[in-house]
Amino acid sequence: MFGVKVHKLEGEKVRRKLIELGILDKEHKVKRDGEFLIFPVKEKVEGFEIVETEFELVEKRPHSYREVVNVPEHLKLLLPSSFDIIGDIAVIELPKELMQYGNQIGEAILKVHKHIKAVFAKGSAVSGEFRVRELIHLAGEERTETLHKENGIKLRLDIAKVYFSPRLATERMRVFKKAKEGEIVFDMFAGVGPYSILLAKKVRLVFACDINPWAIKYLEENKRLNKTPNIIPILGDVRKVAEQIKADRVIMNLPKFAHEFLREAMLSVKSGGIIHYYGFSHEDNLFDEHEEKIKTVARELGKSVEFLERRKVRPYAPYQYNIAIDFRVF
Known part of the structure; x- marks a missing residue:
């Protein structure tokens, strides 16, 4: 050559x-x-x-774990095309037909993605008061604590003890861009602080509430890690906290049950303030049902609402979407 x-x-x-x-x-x-x-x-x-002279060939690295995984040919179509990466941990959802090949799948992910150190499968749906799921270790290190980075912030968390979705990073940045300097924010279901930490970089003060003590423990650590002293973590039931806070902006990131806390959100926002509401919807009726609930609660409280933005955040299940509705309360 x-x-x-x-x-x-x-x-x-x-x-x-x-x-x-x-x-x-x-x-x-x-x-x-x-x-x-x-x-x-x-x-x-x-x-x-x-x-x-003679040259060595460049070793071509596979782009996907599916190119190297060792499972029967007839099952390869069932291999998920994507999985969540939280820090250096991968969490994959496997159909029951593939669970017996979990170790091979985990090892293939480790081989292709060198920065991943541990692989887990989802063992159950998110459930319970603390919104956590069972995890099944497939390969790599047997640990569930990690350091996740997104939008210029660092979040330490334990995926077995707290709820966290890396798929909402874009949505969190959207809310950050809408927030104004000098605002007071109430993050009603704060978790380890992905909204709170990010918003604290811009606004005056963030009240961050969660009922999960592990979430508040990590939120306190993330507050120090990101040098955001203007966050006030609150451990407890948001129903007991709500009316004591008057915020310019309220975050309701609890899509399955947010509608049950609309009264608390509206009592916590100043007149003219904005609520970021999240829910789950079927594709045939994305927003109407949620907006009717919002208007009903507003009427009961003698308030009015102005809808500002409606959007699909991400697919959640077949024909189901995680949706966002931003509205102003008067």
């Missing part, structure tokens, strides 16, 4: 030039020869020292 030989100090400049000319052979590795580098090229090119 042909190669372009240059002194190592000229290596980066020459590499860029060969790419620009479209002749760098990216399927083979660059060769070292003492103080010199030899770049594999597809053809001879004038203006460079050309040598003939």
Whole structure:
């Protein structure tokens, strides 16, 4: 094969030039020869020292764990195309037909994604007062605590003890962009603080409530980790806290049950303040049912609402969506 030989100090400049000319052979590795580098090229090119030599092939890494996993051929169509990555832990949802191959699937994920250190399967749905699920260890380290990074913040958490979804990072940033400096925010179901920590970087004060003591423990740690002293963590039932707070903006990230806490949210927001409401809906009726509940509670409290934005946040289940409704309360 042909190669372009240059002194190592000229290596980066020459590499860029060969790419620009479209002749760098990216399927083979660059060769070292003492103080010199030899770049594999597809053809001879004038203006460079050309040598003939042998090059090693670049090892092509698979793009997906499904390319390397060892499961029966007839089951490969059942392999999930995606999974959650929380810090350095992967959490995958496997159909029952694949559970017996969990270790092979976990090892394949570790092989393809070098930054992942542990793999778990979802063993149950999210349930209970603390919104947690059973997890089944598949491969890698047997630990459930990790450090997750998103939107420029750090979140330490234990995925077995608290609820957390990395799939809401974009939604959290959307709310952050809408928040104003000087605001007081009430995060009604704060968890380990993905909304609270982010918003505290911008607003004046955040009241962050959760009934799960583990969530508040990690929220306290994340408050220190991110240097956000303007967060007030509150351990307890949000129903007992609500009317004591008057906020410019309220976050209701409890999609399955948020409608049951609309009264508390509206009693906690200042006149003209904004509520970010989340729910689950069938694709045939995404917003109407939720908006009717919002208007009903507002009437009962002698208040009025103005709907500002409606959006699908993400698919949740077949034909089901996690939806967001932003509305102002007067």
